[in-house]
Amino acid sequence: MPQDPEIERILQDPKLNDNPLMPVVKRLYDETQEHKRQLQKLMRISDAFDGLTFQENSELREQFGKQLRRLQKIARISDMYQKNMVDMNEQLEYHAQHDLLTDLPNRRFAINRLKELEAIYQRKQTPFCLALIDIDHFKAINDKFGHELGDMVLKVVAKVLKKGARKTDVCSRWGGEEFLLIVPDLALESAEQMVERILHEVRAIPWQTHLPGNNLDFTVINEITFSAGMTVFQTNESFDETIKRADDALYQAKQAGRNCIRIA
Structure with a gap:
């Protein structure tokens, strides 16, 4: 048979x-x-x-x-x-290939896309950038309001990130409260401007319209901030090394006081 x-x-x-x-x-x-x-x-x-x-x-x-x-x-x-x-x-x-909570592409999907872009780069030298975006002090949100509300925050953030990205970009949930944005066909400076615009939209989320409950301390929720580390794929390196440099840049953003973008 x-x-x-x-x-x-x-x-x-x-x-x-x-x-x-x-x-x-x-x-x-x-x-x-x-x-x-x-x-x-x-x-x-x-x-x-x-x-x-x-x-x-x-x-x-x-x-x-x-x-x-x-x-x-x-x-x-x-x-x-x-x-x-x-x-x-x-x-x-x-x-x-998609995250069940946020419905964003998952790590597996993002890695496959990075492999494709790496192969394209070897043939055409087409640049692509990465941005690791992290919600600052997300554990404190879970501890104060509970994991159910924390999941709601992740869903809302994912929706705004996806809406702000271009159709050719990939915005994936990389793990926990961390998101990976893959930006092809843009130089680092232009990609940084795009990520800054997206983060501005995320920071301006009207949480009162997205989260239920009258007893929530929206003062705390409205103060949610985001940090990002960015880099561009370089010749003679693997995409794993590119991700590592973006992660290092994210760490620098955290060390600089959070709520900012750092470039590797």
């Missing part, structure tokens, strides 16, 4: 074992394979009937008609399962 190598690869990927869609995808795949086996069996029966003289045996004609109707029904069911498998595969692939 021929198998779908793409679906087999997904089912065997250990990174997706905890994905809630995996049991459903496996069940649909197994049922589709079983329907295919039944379909092939009926097709062999159908081929065997081709050599018979149906006009002289009404019982055989009736049996063939029943088998044919069953074959058509199974074919329709198989088509339905195939469509479901395609839909589930697309959902699984999406969730494998």
